[in-house]
Amino acid sequence: MIPVERPASHEMLRSIGDTMRTLGNIVRREIATRFTGDALGYAWTYVMPLSSIGFIYLAFAYFGRVLPFDTDRLSFILSGMLPYLAFRFTVNAVVRARAMAQPLRVFAGVTPGLAYTAAALVEFYNGLLLFAVLMLLNFLAFGNLEIDDPLLALTGFSLAWALGATFAYAALGFARFAEILVRSINVVLRPLFFISGIFYTANELPGGVLDVLRYNPLLDAVELTRTGLFLSYTSRSAGIAYPLVCVLALLATGLVLHRAPPRKIAETLA
Amino acid sequence: MIGFLDVSKSYAAGGQTRCIINKFSQLFDPYDRVGILAAPGSGKSILLGMLCGLETPSSGSIVRQGLVWPIGHCGPLHPGMTGEANVRSVAAFLGLDADEIAIYCQLFSELGDDFHMPLRFYSGSMRARLGFALSMALPVTTFVSDEMVSTGDAGFRSKCDAALQQRLTHAGLILFTRNPQTAQRLCSRHGLLQDGRIEMCATAQGAATRFAGQTSEFSAIVDLMAGLETI
Numbered sequence: 001m002i003p004v005e006r007p008a009s010h011e012m013l014r015s016i017g018d019t020m021r022t023l024g025n026i027v028r029r030e031i032a033t034r035f036t037g038d039a040l041g042y043a044w045t046y047v048m049p050l051s052s053i054g055f056i057y058l059a060f061a062y063f064g065r066v067l068p069f070d071t072d073r074l075s076f077i078l079s080g081m082l083p084y085l086a087f088r089f090t091v092n093a094v095v096r097a098r099a100m101a102q103p104l105r106v107f108a109g110v111t112p113g114l115a116y117t118a119a120a121l122v123e124f125y126n127g128l129l130l131f132a133v134l135m136l137l138n139f140l141a142f143g144n145l146e147i148d149d150p151l152l153a154l155t156g157f158s159l160a161w162a163l164g165a166t167f168a169y170a171a172l173g174f175a176r177f178a179e180i181l182v183r184s185i186n187v188v189l190r191p192l193f194f195i196s197g198i199f200y201t202a203n204e205l206p207g208g209v210l211d212v213l214r215y216n217p218l219l220d221a222v223e224l225t226r227t228g229l230f231l232s233y234t235s236r237s238a239g240i241a242y243p244l245v246c247v248l249a250l251l252a253t254g255l256v257l258h259r260a261p262p263r264k265i266a267e268t269l270a
Numbered sequence: 271m272i273g274f275l276d277v278s279k280s281y282a283a284g285g286q287t288r289c290i291i292n293k294f295s296q297l298f299d300p301y302d303r304v305g306i307l308a309a310p311g312s313g314k315s316i317l318l319g320m321l322c323g324l325e326t327p328s329s330g331s332i333v334r335q336g337l338v339w340p341i342g343h344c345g346p347l348h349p350g351m352t353g354e355a356n357v358r359s360v361a362a363f364l365g366l367d368a369d370e371i372a373i374y375c376q377l378f379s380e381l382g383d384d385f386h387m388p389l390r391f392y393s394g395s396m397r398a399r400l401g402f403a404l405s406m407a408l409p410v411t412t413f414v415s416d417e418m419v420s421t422g423d424a425g426f427r428s429k430c431d432a433a434l435q436q437r438l439t440h441a442g443l444i445l446f447t448r449n450p451q452t453a454q455r456l457c458s459r460h461g462l463l464q465d466g467r468i469e470m471c472a473t474a475q476g477a478a479t480r481f482a483g484q485t486s487e488f489s490a491i492v493d494l495m496a497g498l499e500t501i
Binding site: 021022025028029032033102103104105106107108109110 | 323324334337339340343346348350351355362363364365
């Protein structure tokens with residue numbers, strides 16, 4: 001019998017199909033197993049960010065924070081917190097995916113990269129859903145709904161998410177030779193809560209301070225989201241290029257670090 | 271083929287680097303039934319982990335063909351999911367009929383309605399029975415095992431033995447064990463793990479004799495250390 005040789009494109013399509021099927025399986029497992037030990041289960045995904053937003057709302061009310069432009073308090077807080085939480089929760093999810101993926105590597109198609117991608121995708125979906133639900137609640141409860149440029153707001157939100165995914169990917173790459181880097185992620189990222197424009201806008205910052213904080217790409221992502229949401233606000237620090245370059249640089253760093261043999265990395269750095 | 275190609279594996283422990291194997295190559299036919307006698311602490315779990323993809327070699331390549339599965343493996347079973355959801359998830363990853371796998375596992379493991387409970391409520395024995403049932407349900411090309419070839423009470427053990435013997439008529443086995451009788455009963459090729467290398471022997475008896483010499487040296491060192499501690 002003469003073996004039938006399949007064209008390369010056919011093999012490639014089959015390989016892509018297999019990868020997508022495995023990705024779907026990891027996503028389903030990630031959703032099924034998240035917070036399963038708890039009575040609230042998957043609802044924790046939304047309870048935790050809601051409590052953070054509620055806390056900041058109360059803090060704004062208590063300190064009498066005057067908003068820098070014409071909008072309501074909840075809309076302003078959401079414009080800062082939602083992209084920040086997308087970033088932060090994506091970092092957590094991708095880092096957590098490393099341990100989740102380990103026992104699944106007995107399946108030939110499961111790679112760490114695929115597990116990180118699945119965790120990041122679930123987080124993107126959660127973030128978008130949270131975004132939509134909170135905007136709707138704000139409209140239903142207070143009659144406030146401001147979405148001036150949905151595409152720009154979505155771009156800002158997506159960049160914040162992509163920064164989180166690629167930052168975690170690069171950090172896990174470094175962790176292949178220095179585990180301590182993963183354990184110190186929370187400490188390293190904590191200042192971002194204060195320097196990413198969550199409680200204030202870039203336009204409120206003095207020039208010198210803004211020049212320094214502009215190195216934080218998350219500030220751009222938050223400001224893009226805010227500019228996209230509010231008609232009465234246009235940020236002077238809301239560019240797409242800089243955070244996008246950071247995303248690509250982090251991705252490239254992660255790819256290099258994950259492909260290099262651990263011994264070689266250690267020798268290079270020694 | 272299944273095995274190691276120029277594989278080295280080392281890991282850092284307590285500020286020191288421990289080398290498990292160094293530039294080691296050994297290939298087997300995927301349907302071979304190979305018993306490898308290995309002393310505790312000789313690195314058999316890491317070798318087994320590399321063979322089934324759970325561990326990555328520091329350098330070199332692991333050759334795998336078909337589905338390689340550790341007997342009784344519970345690793346992919348998540349404590350938050352029910353027994354049924356877990357085996358269905360495994361079936362989905364392998365592109366198998368989930369209904370067929372789930373029915374087989376429920377019947378073989380004798381879990382009854384507990385099959386529909388989250389794994390965190392399972393006892394160790396229940397988990398082990400489910401893990402074993404799952405490994406018998408999958409179309410495995412080569413089984414690998416670190417000692418485990420059956421589980422449960424006497425009745426369940428004989429059921430496990432029968433199922434494994436039946437599966438081994440069309441699947442291979444790489445068994446790391448310190449029990450020469452188990453290796454002789456299940457395997458047709460024999461070797462021992464020594465100094466980070468698998469050395470094949472012509473007969474089961476030959477492997478057992480060499481292994482006995484190796485373990486008696488080990489026991490002598492343990493006795494010596496115990497003596498030093500009492501001084």
